[in-house]
Amino acid sequence: MVGSYNASNVSVAIAFGLFFKIPKKIIMHGLKKYSPINNRSQWLKKGSNLILMDAYNANPSSMNASIDAFIENTKKNRIIILGDMEELGKYSKSEHQKIANKLEKIDIELVILIGKTFREVNYEKNNFKKFNNPKDASKFLNTKKWYNKNFLLKGSRKNKLEEIIKF
Numbered sequence: 001m002v003g004s005y006n007a008s009n010v011s012v013a014i015a016f017g018l019f020f021k022i023p024k025k026i027i028m029h030g031l032k033k034y035s036p037i038n039n040r041s042q043w044l045k046k047g048s049n050l051i052l053m054d055a056y057n058a059n060p061s062s063m064n065a066s067i068d069a070f071i072e073n074t075k076k077n078r079i080i081i082l083g084d085m086e087e088l089g090k091y092s093k094s095e096h097q098k099i100a101n102k103l104e105k106i107d108i109e110l111v112i113l114i115g116k117t118f119r120e121v122n123y124e125k126n127n128f129k130k131f132n133n134p135k136d137a138s139k140f141l142n143t144k145k146w147y148n149k150n151f152l153l154k155g156s157r158k159n160k161l162e163e164i165i166k167f
Contacts, residue, residue, distance in 0.1 A: 013027075013030075014027055017030075042054070044165065046165060047146075047147070048147050048148045048149075049146055049147070049148065049149045049150070049151060050074075050149075050150050050151070051150075051151040051152075051153060051165055052066070052069075052070050052073075052150075052151065052152045052153070053153050053161075053162065053165070054066045054152070054153065054154045055083065055153050055154060055155050055156075055157070055159065055160075055161035055162055056157060057156060057157060058082075058083070058084075058085045058086070058154055058155050058156045059085055059088070060085065060088070060095045060098065060099070062154075063082070063085060063099055063154055064099070064102070066152065066154045067080065067099075067102065067103070067106075067152065067154070070150070070152040071106060074150040076107075076150075077109060077148055077149045077150050078106075078107070078108045078109055078149075078150050078152070079108070079109055079110045079111075079112070079146075079149050079150065079151045079152070080103060080108055080110070080111050080112070080151075080152045080154075081111075081112040081114065081137065081151060081152065081153045081154075081155075081161065081164060082099065082111070082112070082113055082114065082118060082152075082153075082154050082155055083114045083115050083118070083134070083153075083154070083155020083156060083158075083159025083161050084096070084114065084115030084116060084117045084118055084155060084156060084158070084159060085099075085117070085155070085156055086156040086158050087156075092117050093117060093120055093121075096117045096118055096120070096121050097121045097122065099121075100113070100118075100121040100122070100123050100128070101123075103123075103128075104123055104124065104125050108127065109127065109149070110127050110129065111123075111125075111127055111128045111129070112128075112129050112130075112131065112137050112140075112141075113128065113129070113130045113131070114130075114131050114132075114133060114134055114136075114137050114155065114159060114161070115132075115133075115155070115159060116132075118130060119131075119132070134159060134160055134161055134163045134164050135163065137164055138163060138164045141164065151165075153165070
């Protein structure tokens with residue numbers, strides 16, 4: 001499981017197991033075997049590339065947590081693909097801008113931003129690309145060969161970012 005933000009989830013799972021008198025050995029075995037699914041902090045292998053697929057839901061805190069976990073677990077060849085965070089109301093543009101500002105301070109090979117709100121953010125680095133939708137981003141990704149890269153895909157369900165990993 002990726003990210004310190006999952007520590008509370010693990011703690012709750014252990015507490016429930018102990019409450020129901022499940023032996024500690026069985027609880028630990030279950031935790032070791034657990035592998036996330038449904039685009040939630042899920043590591044995927046595609047050729048020589050690793051993909052952290054975390055595209056089930058997105059809000060500012062979960063987006064920051066995913067980025068932090070990705071940076072913590074990868075050291076180089078980082079490509080971050082982010083889709084809009086939905087339902088932020090009047091804070092939408094400023095929260096998307098905060099994410100872009102954060103990304104400018106991190107050693108990332110390429111940043112791909114997808115969606116209406118991310119298209120409106122400002123940035124100074126030339127390693128940022130903006131796309132209207134996942135299909136356009138996928139077309140761009142398919143123009144290149146990707147080897148030994150680490151990808152993070154994070155965004156709200158509406159973005160359907162899982163469609164991108166066909167490259």
